Amino acid sequence: xxxxxxxxxxxFGGLKAxxxxxxxxxxxxxxxxxGPNGSGKSTFFNLVSGVYEPDPGSYIEFDGKDITNEPPHKxxxxxxxxxxxxxxxxxxxxxxxxxxxxxxxxxxxxxxxAVTGRKKIWDQEKNIKEEMMELLSFVGLADYAELNxxxxxxxxxxxLVLARAIAGKPKLLMxxxxxxxxxxxxxxxxxxxxxxxxxxxxxxLIIIEHILKVxxxxxxxxxxLDHGEKIAEGTPTQIKDDNAVIEAYLGKKMDDEEMRKALAx
Amino acid sequence: xDKFKEIIRQYPFLxxxxxxxILMLVPSVFFTDLYQSHLASLICINIIVxxxxxxxxxxxxxxxxxxxxxxxxxxxxxxxxxxxLGSGLWLTLPAAILIAGLFGMAFAIPSFRLEGPYLAxxxxxxxxxxxxxxxxxxxxxxxxxxxNIPQPIIFGVPFDTPDxxxxxxxxxxxxxxxxxxxxxxxxxxxxxxxxxxxPISAAASGINVKKHKMLxxxxxxxxxxxxxxxxxxxxxxxxxxxNYTVIEMVTFLAMVVFGGLGxxxxxxxxxxxxxxxxxxxxxxxxxxxxxxxxxxxLTILFMxxxxxxxxxxxxxxxxxxxxxxxxxx
Numbered sequence: 001x002x003x004x005x006x007x008x009x010x011x012f013g014g015l016k017a018x019x020x021x022x023x024x025x026x027x028x029x030x031x032x033x034x035g036p037n038g039s040g041k042s043t044f045f046n047l048v049s050g051v052y053e054p055d056p057g058s059y060i061e062f063d064g065k066d067i068t069n070e071p072p073h074k075x076x077x078x079x080x081x082x083x084x085x086x087x088x089x090x091x092x093x094x095x096x097x098x099x100x101x102x103x104x105x106x107x108x109x110x111x112x113x114a115v116t117g118r119k120k121i122w123d124q125e126k127n128i129k130e131e132m133m134e135l136l137s138f139v140g141l142a143d144y145a146e147l148n149x150x151x152x153x154x155x156x157x158x159x160l161v162l163a164r165a166i167a168g169k170p171k172l173l174m175x176x177x178x179x180x181x182x183x184x185x186x187x188x189x190x191x192x193x194x195x196x197x198x199x200x201x202x203x204x205l206i207i208i209e210h211i212l213k214v215x216x217x218x219x220x221x222x223x224x225l226d227h228g229e230k231i232a233e234g235t236p237t238q239i240k241d242d243n244a245v246i247e248a249y250l251g252k253k254m255d256d257e258e259m260r261k262a263l264a265x
Numbered sequence: 266x267d268k269f270k271e272i273i274r275q276y277p278f279l280x281x282x283x284x285x286x287i288l289m290l291v292p293s294v295f296f297t298d299l300y301q302s303h304l305a306s307l308i309c310i311n312i313i314v315x316x317x318x319x320x321x322x323x324x325x326x327x328x329x330x331x332x333x334x335x336x337x338x339x340x341x342x343x344x345x346x347x348x349x350l351g352s353g354l355w356l357t358l359p360a361a362i363l364i365a366g367l368f369g370m371a372f373a374i375p376s377f378r379l380e381g382p383y384l385a386x387x388x389x390x391x392x393x394x395x396x397x398x399x400x401x402x403x404x405x406x407x408x409x410x411x412x413n414i415p416q417p418i419i420f421g422v423p424f425d426t427p428d429x430x431x432x433x434x435x436x437x438x439x440x441x442x443x444x445x446x447x448x449x450x451x452x453x454x455x456x457x458x459x460x461x462x463x464p465i466s467a468a469a470s471g472i473n474v475k476k477h478k479m480l481x482x483x484x485x486x487x488x489x490x491x492x493x494x495x496x497x498x499x500x501x502x503x504x505x506x507x508n509y510t511v512i513e514m515v516t517f518l519a520m521v522v523f524g525g526l527g528x529x530x531x532x533x534x535x536x537x538x539x540x541x542x543x544x545x546x547x548x549x550x551x552x553x554x555x556x557x558x559x560x561x562x563l564t565i566l567f568m569x570x571x572x573x574x575x576x577x578x579x580x581x582x583x584x585x586x587x588x589x590x591x592x593x594x
Contacts, residue, residue, distance in 0.1 A: 049469055076471030084469075090462035092527070093455075100452075101459040105471035107452040111480075117277055117447025125451065168470060 002027040002172055002204050003048065003080075006059040010040075010047055010228075017043040018054075019228040027171070030198065030205045032219035032236070034212070036249050040228040041208045042085055045174050049082045050075040063171060077105045081170035083161045085177050085208075089149045096145040098160055099132045102167030132167060138200075139163045139193055155186045159193070166197060174206045179214050187211060191218055212250075216240070224249060281443050288435050292428060303427035304544055306499055309438035310492045312536040315520040316445040317488025319532035322521055324449055325481035326461025327376045328385040330514055334392030335372065335486045337509035339365045339493020341399055344411035344504050347497075354417040354433070358494045365490020366483045368395075373482035377475055392514065400506040410505030414497050427500055434495050441488055442533065448484065449529055457481055458527065512554050516543055519557040523564050525573020534572050 003025040010018040018040045025031055033041050046052045048060055050072035060068045067075050081102075090098050107128065109121050136142045139159045144152060149160060158178060165173055178194070179187045191214060198205060209215050215222060216236045224232040224239060226248040232239055239245055246252050254262065273280040296302055314336060321327050342364045343357035352360075375387040399405045416425040417433060424433050448454055456477050459467035464474045497504050516539060524535020539557070546553055564571055570578075 051465060051469075071473075072465070072468035073471050073473045076469050082469050084466060088463045088466035090459055090466070092462055093458050097455055097458065101455045101467070101472070102470045104452055104456055104459075109451070111453060114451035114453050115444060115448055117443065117451075119276065121447075121451055122277070128452075164470070 001025065001061070002063055003206075004059075004061040005048070006061075008044070008047060008058045008060065009055040010043055010052060010058075011055055016228045018047060021225070021228070021230050023223065023230070025172075025204065025206065027204050028202065029221060030207065030219045032215035032222040033206060033208045033225060034210070034215055034222060034239075034249060035225035039225040039248075041225055042176055043228075044225065045082055045176055045206075045208065048075075049080060049174065076168070079169070079171040080174070081165040081168055081172070082174040083165050083176055083178065085180070087157055087161050089157055089161060089164075091148070091150040093149060094146050095141055095149055095152070095160060096129065096132060096136065098149050099136060099163050099167045100128060102164035103128055103132060105168050135163050135167060138197070155182055158182065158190065162190075162193070162197075166201060166203075169201065170203070172204045172206070174208075176208050177210065178207065179209055179211050187214060194218065277443070277446065281439050285436065285439055288439070289432070292431055296428070299427045302431045303500075304540070306427060306431045306434040307544075308537055308540045309431070309434040310496045310499070311517070311520060311540045312438050312533050313441045313492035313495070314489050314517055315524065315532040315536035316441055316529075317485035317492070318517055318521050319485075319524075319527070319529065320445060320449065320457070320488070321481045321485035322518075323525075323527040323532065324454060324457040324461060325478060326457075327478060327481060328381055329372065329376075329388040329482070329485075330385045330511075330518070331372055331388030331390070331392030331395075332485070332489050332517060333509050333511070333514040334395035335365050335368050335489040336493040336496075336513070336517075337392075337395055337399060337506070338368050339490030340497040340504045340509070341405055341411075341493075342490070343494040343497035344414055345405065347414045348406070348411055353415060354494065354498045357497070358437075358491060361490045361494035361497075362487045363490075365493065366487045368490075369483040369486020370479065372486065373479045376478050376482065389511070389514075392509075393511070396506050396509050399509075405506075408506065410503055411497075412501075412503045414502035414504070416498055416500055416502065425500055430498075430500050434499070437491065437495055441491065445488070446529060453477070453480070461527070512557075515554060515557045515561070519560050519564075522561050523571050525571030525576075528571065528573025528577065530576065531571050531573025538572075 001024050005021060005023040008018055008021040008023065021044065033044065035041050043052065047054045050067070050070050054060065054068060058068060062078060062080055065078060067078065090101065108124055113121055133142060133145060136145055139162060141156060141159055141163065144156065149157065152160060162178065179190055182190060195218065197203060207215065207219060219236060221234065222236055222239045223230060224245045231244045231248060232242045292302055292305065318332055321329055339361040342361040346352040346357045346360060372388055372391055376384055379387055400408055416423060416430055424430050456467065456472045459470065459472055460474050460477050468474050520535040520539040521532050523539060524533065525531025543553070546556060568574060
């Protein structure tokens with residue numbers, strides 16, 4: 001198992017945002033996480049990536065290592081990358097610097113090398129930049145490399161966040177609503193890029209997404225959260241017909257009579 | 266020209282050697298009296314402080330208003346070492362850098378929890394506390410100040426006049442700029458910027474936020490400490506607590522803000538301009554704080570990226586156009 005959580009718990013005051021979630025993810029899988037707003041999907045990400053500290057009794061294991069109480073940068077170093085729902089781009093940095101800062105953990109030279117400014121650094125920096133330019137052209141942003149990230153369009157920003165997360169060559173990539181706010185064409189485009197990235201870098205993916213088409217088309221398995229609890233897990237087709245999921249998230253098909261009643265109230 | 270640029274990029278040290286030679290020749294060509302040399306040394310010292318301040322404020326985004334306190338620590342380390350041990354600049358400079366670094370560490374601690382204006386208040390308190398401590402300490406000669414701090418002697422030649430001291434301050438400035446360039450152009454500089462832009466997202470990329478904040482504070486404190494020591498030995502070698510008030514801090518901030526936050530050259534250009542303006546406005550002493558405060562406010566309002574922003578914009582726009590132009594063919 002690449003990622004494993006046992007009895008993962010997090011309460012904010014009296015609200016149990018995540019309640020005893022057991023989650024297992026083998027390598028090379030694409031997992032979808034769905035659920036209504038406030039069901040704890042993002043909290044789950046924040047717990048796993050170390051942004052929040054889980055409540056006592058929780059256990060998180062990544063790549064065979066216990067990461068339950070590790071700070072976020074340690075988790076990042078181990079090869080778990082994530083994106084954020086609100087993007088959290090480095091607005092005032094150039095596109096290429098955004099991506100290059102994602103490479104931080106892999107930089108081969110030491111701090112002392114950097115301070116003394118030896119020639120070796122400039123060569124290595126050049127190599128890093130070339131590699132990152134390749135990544136940028138892969139997601140289609142190479143032409144914008146020198147622009148500020150704040151000058152990009154919404155769709156381009158989503159691609160940039162993706163590129164930044166991949167720059168550190170993670171084993172597991174967690175995407176928080178990667179397609180939110182994208183037009184249908186861009187969603188397809190993003191999905192294509194995601195699939196190609198997965199093949200190229202051998203990624204394992206967890207995707208939170210409200211656009212069901214994305215989840216159904218790309219994910220091999222889906223986990224459904226509601227009120228902080230895992231209510232279902234299975235292939236997309238199983239999930240589609242699961243009564244609890246329909247009740248909590250997908251909504252059921254109404255016939256005319258029911259529709260009239262619902263509207264009258 | 267492009268070939269020259271490429272060579273400089275590969276051997277950045279060479280660029281500094283060239284700059285050194287040019288700056289060595291400046292006094293004999295342009296300066297007509299001692300006062301101009303004195304001002305040039307002062308510019309060098311302020312460039313060191315501004316380059317350091319740019320690391321912590323411009324690149325790492327930590328608002329510190331206590332830097333003048335660390336500058337004072339550097340000066341008084343040099344002053345006291347002379348007073349009690351009789352040391353010269355070559356001993357006091359490294360000691361000042363070291364001790365200022367330790368103070369930088371202390372100043373970094375509030376930044377782990379405080380942000381923006383709150384951090385500014387905390388560091389302002391720290392800086393003022395240092396000044397008041399010096400002002401009321403007999404060990405530091407309190408309000409008498411320390412005088413007659415000696416200038417260095419190299420091969421029997423004393424560098425005891427302003428025109429000679431320039432040749433001490435200038436190389437130290439170049440070394441400081443070289444270090445700041447090396448750090449800020451490397452992955453460490455990028456990590457600083459990432460911490461400035463978004464600490465949470467930086468941490469997700471594996472950047473240790475606390476460590477880099479600490480690093481930024483310590484590095485920039487070392488710059489300020491070094492500058493303080495060079496200032497203490499500046500002829501006539503006199504330091505007084507009144508040289509380290511909030512007014513000086515505002516001047517340092519004005520340099521960095523006016524030059525361009527987060528722009529390496531910006532801080533340097535800002536230091537040159539503001540030092541000269543500061544000197545020209547000396548007759549209007551009572552309005553100086555007002556002038557520099559206004560400069561900061563107006564700069565932030567009308568050109569938030571300072572002079573460095575203009576430089577960047579010109580180069581980047583041109584690069585972008587050529588690139589897309591090539592793509593459309």
